[in-house]
């Protein structure tokens with residue numbers, strides 16, 4: 001989709017008041033609890049402006065109804081490559097990389113999504129369940145009595161599972177993690193370092209694909225390579241950039257959710273105790289933890305290609321809009337006791353995986369992984385406790401994914 005053709009987002013409509021407009025992303029509260037701005041805006045300013053790190057001013061949707069409406073409406077475009085398009089960041093901006101699934105509109109998006117989605121059907125994902133359980137069991141059993149739940153457990157698991165899904169024997173975990181974290185950083189790194197990390201990740205993935213071509217096996221990467229080489233349904237760049245996207249999206253969010261979820265369950269510890277006593281709650285517990293502890297606070301920036309009526313007001317053609325998932329998932333009009341963790345909550349569905357055409361491709365996989373991991377933990381480590389007070393757990397700063405960086409626990 002081309003330019004919706006309006007004024008630069010820096011000046012559109014807001015003129016001299018720009019400096020007074022609230023900056024976004026908001027600073028989350030202690031232990032990742034949603035910033036107070038989400039509540040205030042839901043109440044008073046549901047489609048108000050925010051100033052992004054790039055200086056661009058966009059609209060932030062915070063109510064459940066508005067957020068869901070933005071996500072499903074095809075008039076909100078993710079193709080932000082025209083001159084003057086709003087940007088989250090100057091310099092490197094993950095959300096504005098061309099050729100990724102997430103930065104495409106139909107029909108290109110539909111074509112690419114169809115190509116990848118066969119791998120993530122409920123049936124396919126179900127067939128991986130025993131393997132995920134085995135990986136989680138082996139990993140946990142090999143750990144000493146005291147360990148760091150983030151580095152020793154939450155990260156290695158989804159990375160191993162993504163390698164299995166892609167059909168890749170192994171990856172250089174430390175470097176892939178480093179590059180992913182750099183690409184997700186909002187303020188902790190200068191743009192040149194993010195660009196350098198993205199370039200290294202790109203070169204590494206290109207090499208990985210070249211090697212994989214000789215012995216492709218039957219994983220997702222093999223079918224992506226076939227789509228490139230035989231069907232010409234993927235360009236070289238689409239192949240590389242979407243492989244990066246899958247490795248990045250496939251491990252960072254799941255690991256971060258797990259780290260946050262475990263802190264929430266272990267302090268106060270009654271959440272964990274309840275799951276130990278009632279393991280059949282693992283399914284609803286995962287949904288509830290996704291709702292309240294998702295590290296992804298918002299969907300990626302979109303632009304209105306026409307004037308659009310949302311439940312709380314109108315968004316004008318050309319305006320950038322952020323669908324605030326954290327606002328929606330804590331909206332008391334959608335969820336009773338919205339701030340509480342209710343492990344047996346029955347609906348309505350949360351928006352942690354987004355909604356509509358860009359609904360998380362890996363949602364089935366993430367759900368299954370999280371459920372198996374919780375089950376294995378409560379079965380094999382029913383006495384798990386925090387080894388440090390929750391208030392002393394260090395958290396990430398200046399990154400799109402907010403989570404503990406270290407979570408020392410004891411069995």
Ligand code: HEM
Nearest residue numbers: 101102249250253254257299300353354358360361362366
């Ligand atoms: C707890 C774990 C996860 C969370 C909270 C999460 C969240 C999200 C969200 C909110 C979106 C939509 C963004 C938007 O509309 O702007 C999304 C899209 C996506 N996710 Fe996930 N995700 C998770 C796990 C995964 C996994 C395991 C994979 C890969 C296997 C994955 C791959 C993707 C991809 C490829 C997209 C883009 C889909 C498209 O544009 O059509 N995610 N995810």
